[in-house]
Amino acid sequence: MLTTTPLPQLYSYGHALEMADDKVGLLRDSTDAAHDREELHRRFAADGYLYLPGYLDRDEVLAARASLTDGLAAAGVLDPTHPAIDAVCRPGAGYVFKPELTNNNPRIQQLLYAGRLPEFYAMFFNEPIRHYDFTWLRAIGPGKGTNPHCDLPYMGRGTHSHMTCWVPYGDISFTLGGLMILEGSHKRMDLLESYVYRDVDAYCENKPKDADAAKAGKWTFTGTLSHNPPVVRNKFGGRWLTTEFKAGDFITFxxxxxxxxxxxxxxNRLRISSDSRYQRASEPVDDRWVGLNPPGHSTAGKRGRIC
Incomplete structure (x- = not known):
């Protein structure tokens, strides 16, 4: 989607994005095709993502936000002189990764795993689905966002056709800074192949430094593609696509x-969002992310090999 009005200067990972029309743009709205499986598949194949603004119930999302901000307040992340729902953070909050706030949280579990979202994925896949039991909850304070990457290096031990769902818990302006995707990058396997099939939790057990890092729960490969979004865009082509998100929107890719x-x-405000993952129930699942206490990237999730 081309912009009809100039966008403000945007920044990602500390870098000013190049704001020419061929380098940055707005996400394509697919609400017109929300119930048309064939059209959704066409767009997903062409674009690599589906953005559905307003698909979720706004009040339900905001109620889920309240459950999260109450948890963040209890954890001492928020400034107590402001209402918790405003998510005004203490100075230096930075990157707050607290997936535990989604565990046994009925509002989050209902929103992500029992309502319109699983119905959407069951329709899209046209067969029974399952979701990961682990939910990635992020509250990002003022500062750098997330650097460019693909998701497969973090969750590629099962099917490779599962999908990420990104949900904002509140309205996210360009200043607060939401998700952005690189247009057409899913088609650039000539640039991705040597990167995307690597596993962040695999290590060379015959290399002592790698083995020691794995035993300490660390990565020898972080899964990061680059720390410089403008350079990535210039290499891959396409545009960085984003928008100002509203509570009730979601994007999947x-x-x-x-x-x-x-x-x-x-x-001084936190940007609060979650990532959840969905796949066909008939396909293998990455066992790092399922079960009562998924091992994730802990030492239990590491996999040694001879290099």
Whole structure:
């Protein structure tokens, strides 16, 4: 989608994006095709993502936000002189990764795993689905956003056709900084192949430094594609696509799409979002992310090999 009005200067991972029309743009709205499986498949194949603004119930999303901000307040992340729902953070909050706030949280579990979202994925896949039991909850304070990457290096031990769902818990302006995707990047396997099939939790057990890092729960490969979004765009082509998100929006994409986020350039507010994952129930699942206490990237999730 081409912009009809000039966008403000955008920043990602500390870098000013090049704002020419062939380098940045707005996400394509697919609400007109929300119930048309064939058209959704065409757009997903062409674009690598589906953006559905207003698909979720706004009040339900905001109620889920309240459950999260209450948890963040209890954890001491928020400034107590402001209402918790405003998500005004203490100075230096930075990147707050607290997936535990989604566990046994009925509002989050209902929103992500029992309502319109699983119905959407069952319709899209046209067969029974399952979701990961682990939910990635992020609260990002003022500063750098997420650097460019694909999701497969973090969750590629099962099917490769599962999908990420990104949900904002509140309205996200360009200043607060939301998700952005690199247009057409899912088709650039000539640039991705040597990167995207690597596993962040695999290590060379015959290399002592790698083995020691794995035993300490660390990565020898972080899964990062680059720390410089403008350079990535110039290499891959296409445009960085984003928008100002509203509570009730969601965007979904596959494992081979390069994405990142804008920087949070607000004075003191957290940007709160979650990632959840869905796949066909008939396909193998990455066992790092399922079960009562998924091992994730802990030492239990590491996999040694001879290099």
């Amino acid at each position: 596959g494992m081979f799409l390069v994405h990142a986020s804008l920087d949070n350039r607000s004075d």
